Amino acid sequence: MNNFTNPGAAMSGAYLPLLLLFTVSVLNAVGMMVASHILSPRRPTAQKEMPYESGMIPLGDTRARFSVKFYMVAISFIVFDLETIFLIPWAVQMRELGWSAFLAMTMFVVVLAVGLLYEWKKGGLEWD
Amino acid sequence: MTLDFSRQLHYFWALLPEIVLCSWAMVVLVAGVSGSHAPGRVPDDNGDPTFDGGASLGWLSLAGVLLVALFNGWLYSVHEVDQTGMIAVDGFRLFANWIFLGAAALTILISFSYVRRQRLQAGEFYALILLATSGMMFMAAARDLMVIFLGLEVMSIAVYALTGFNRRDRKSAEAGLKYFLLGAFSTGFFLYGIALTYGATGSTNIALIGAAVAGGGASDGLLTVGVALLLIGFAFKVSAVPFHMWTPDVYEGAPGPVTAFMSAAVKAAAFVAFMRVFLVGFDGVYEAWYPVMWWLAAITMVAANLIALVQSNVKRMLAYSSIAHAGYLLVALTAANQTAAAGLLFYLLVYTVMNMGAFAVVLSVSHQSEERLQIEDYAGFGWAQPLLGVFLTVFLLSLAGFPGTGGFMGKIFLLQGAADSQLWALSIILVLTTVASYWYYLRVAWFMWMKDAGTPGHHDQVEAPFALRVALFASVAIILYLGVFPSGVLSFAQASVAGLGSVGGSLLGVGP
Numbered sequence: 041m042n043n044f045t046n047p048g049a050a051m052s053g054a055y056l057p058l059l060l061l062f063t064v065s066v067l068n069a070v071g072m073m074v075a076s077h078i079l080s081p082r083r084p085t086a087q088k089e090m091p092y093e094s095g096m097i098p099l100g101d102t103r104a105r106f107s108v109k110f111y112m113v114a115i116s117f118i119v120f121d122l123e124t125i126f127l128i129p130w131a132v133q134m135r136e137l138g139w140s141a142f143l144a145m146t147m148f149v150v151v152l153a154v155g156l157l158y159e160w161k162k163g164g165l166e167w168d
Numbered sequence: 169m170t171l172d173f174s175r176q177l178h179y180f181w182a183l184l185p186e187i188v189l190c191s192w193a194m195v196v197l198v199a200g201v202s203g204s205h206a207p208g209r210v211p212d213d214n215g216d217p218t219f220d221g222g223a224s225l226g227w228l229s230l231a232g233v234l235l236v237a238l239f240n241g242w243l244y245s246v247h248e249v250d251q252t253g254m255i256a257v258d259g260f261r262l263f264a265n266w267i268f269l270g271a272a273a274l275t276i277l278i279s280f281s282y283v284r285r286q287r288l289q290a291g292e293f294y295a296l297i298l299l300a301t302s303g304m305m306f307m308a309a310a311r312d313l314m315v316i317f318l319g320l321e322v323m324s325i326a327v328y329a330l331t332g333f334n335r336r337d338r339k340s341a342e343a344g345l346k347y348f349l350l351g352a353f354s355t356g357f358f359l360y361g362i363a364l365t366y367g368a369t370g371s372t373n374i375a376l377i378g379a380a381v382a383g384g385g386a387s388d389g390l391l392t393v394g395v396a397l398l399l400i401g402f403a404f405k406v407s408a409v410p411f412h413m414w415t416p417d418v419y420e421g422a423p424g425p426v427t428a429f430m431s432a433a434v435k436a437a438a439f440v441a442f443m444r445v446f447l448v449g450f451d452g453v454y455e456a457w458y459p460v461m462w463w464l465a466a467i468t469m470v471a472a473n474l475i476a477l478v479q480s481n482v483k484r485m486l487a488y489s490s491i492a493h494a495g496y497l498l499v500a501l502t503a504a505n506q507t508a509a510a511g512l513l514f515y516l517l518v519y520t521v522m523n524m525g526a527f528a529v530v531l532s533v534s535h536q537s538e539e540r541l542q543i544e545d546y547a548g549f550g551w552a553q554p555l556l557g558v559f560l561t562v563f564l565l566s567l568a569g570f571p572g573t574g575g576f577m578g579k580i581f582l583l584q585g586a587a588d589s590q591l592w593a594l595s596i597i598l599v600l601t602t603v604a605s606y607w608y609y610l611r612v613a614w615f616m617w618m619k620d621a622g623t624p625g626h627h628d629q630v631e632a633p634f635a636l637r638v639a640l641f642a643s644v645a646i647i648l649y650l651g652v653f654p655s656g657v658l659s660f661a662q663a664s665v666a667g668l669g670s671v672g673g674s675l676l677g678v679g680p
Contacts, residue, residue: 140177161206
């Protein structure tokens with residue numbers, strides 16, 4: 041009986057290492073924070089309490105208003121970022137996956153290209 | 169042609185209508201920002217003689233819908249090797265596609281003057297309608313929960329954007345945000361339901377889930393929670409009580425044509441996927457979800473009809489009416505037999521046409537904008553605009569289920585399905601709430617014909633251009649035809665659901 045016909049076995053068997061990894065990483069992180077909290081000496085001064093110790097002195101509020109144009113750049117970046125994430129795994133396995141995967145990726149890139157064309161025509165690539 | 173999904177290329181054939189529709193939407197989108205529609209050229213109603221208010225893009229989109237309809241007809245000559253593929257090529261899907269394509273075509277036809285008057289960005293508007301339609305077609309085609317989810321998202325995200333499309337209108341923006349937040353929340357339920365169902369049965373394929381559930385190979389606790397979460401996700405999308413809270417606000421705030429589209433097509437798509445998942449996938453645990461569905465149907469019918477009685481805004485009244493119709497359709501899902509399934513398809517078709525028709529007249533009365541939506545604004549409308557008045561009366565009578573209209577035949581078929589499963593109490597609730605619904609539908613007709621307009625010439629400015637009249641004539645013709653000669657379309661619907669549950673030992677044709 042394999043894992044697909046018996047989900048109960050799958051829960052206890054195949055995913056156990058994953059659970060162990062998860063537990064160990066959580067314990068590790070929490071343990072480090074607790075240990076440094078208990079063990080480290082603290083003698084705060086005004087200088088040490090600054091957000092960037094021995095760095096630049098902060099000026100003004102961090103929540104300043106900035107132009108909506110930056111969001112346009114950010115959105116365009118995310119689109120092409122995701123394109124890279126899709127393209128690299130495919131490129132690594134390109135010969136094994138064959139022509140149907142090539143066709144699928146071509147469609148994906150064409151759809152993105154249409155999006156870019158739309159953004160360009162709409163004036164989303166111009167700063168002013 | 170026979171499709172064998174072990175060859176991946178065959179998916180392209182199975183999805184040809186969807187692929188064509190998506191490509192066409194992209195063409196419309198790009199056409200909307202180039203040439204005479206370029207954003208640099210500010211649309212100006214008065215000065216520019218070449219300004220057509222996006223009508224050319226509307227006709228382009230309509231041509232796309234007709235082209236996709238051809239491909240949908242072509243799919244009838246295509247057969248699958250076995251009924252376990254990720255994409256279904258069966259009559260059920262193709263019948264549902266006719267409903268979606270008809271709804272898209274009617275929406276485009278009634279949008280022309282609204283888009284022009286409200287100065288909406290026509291390219292994006294029509295492209296989003298086409299993309300939402302393609303999402304619905306994916307939902308109907310899906311025989312895999314993941315594909316349903318993808319279709320649901322494609323549809324929903326396009327409709328969220330359409331809801332908030334009239335961004336100069338505060339209500340539209342509010343409705344868009346409200347719909348988006350609640351929709352995203354319900355999507356979470358839906359996705360969690362998929363995950364738990366996969367955990368319980370070891371598959372996301374609906375046919376394989378059906379086999380696992382019927383064979384007892386699914387773990388009980390996980391499956392129960394998974395079914396419940398999927399039920400909530402779908403109930404939100406079809407706006408069944410108690411998951412209906414968003415509906416009145418969103419339908420009231422959204423641009424008029426979009427409300428028509430949402431209340432008809434989005435609901436139809438959700439019901440089609442709902443039916444495939446529950447009647448094919450979860451038929452083995454019918455006893456578990458049958459009482460929940462029963463109560464959902466009963467509460468939806470009663471509550472929606474009672475609240476609709478006191479509405480004074482016509483758009484809001486139609487929103488509650490659409491919730492009530494979701495209740496009637498849930499009766500068919502509760503019955504879960506062949507007659508009810510065919511009745512559900514028939515009713516979805518009729519409901520789409522009559523609801524779009526009613527909204528088309530509402531749009532004309534409201535001057536193609538969001539004003540004059542109170543019921544008092546309809547006083548004397550019938551005598552001032554006899555043709556539109558008669559049309560709206562026909563749509564209202566059909567929504568109420570008056571004999572001789574398609575709505576009446578639809579309810580008869582739903583009742584037949586309920587009777588086949590011995591759902592007597594639910595049938596009685598359906599009939600009683602229908603009787604109650606006559607009050608709020610006929611109240612509009614009463615204002616139209618029995619009341620005098622406060623000011624003379626109150627209805628002279630009513631705007632009903634050519635395209636909208638085409639949509640109205642088509643809707644009235646279909647409703648009266650289905651009301652008088654329903655048997656042809658009904659037997660077509662029965663043939664369409666015939667092979668639906670042949671994998672996994674479905675309830676269809678068995679009854680409880």
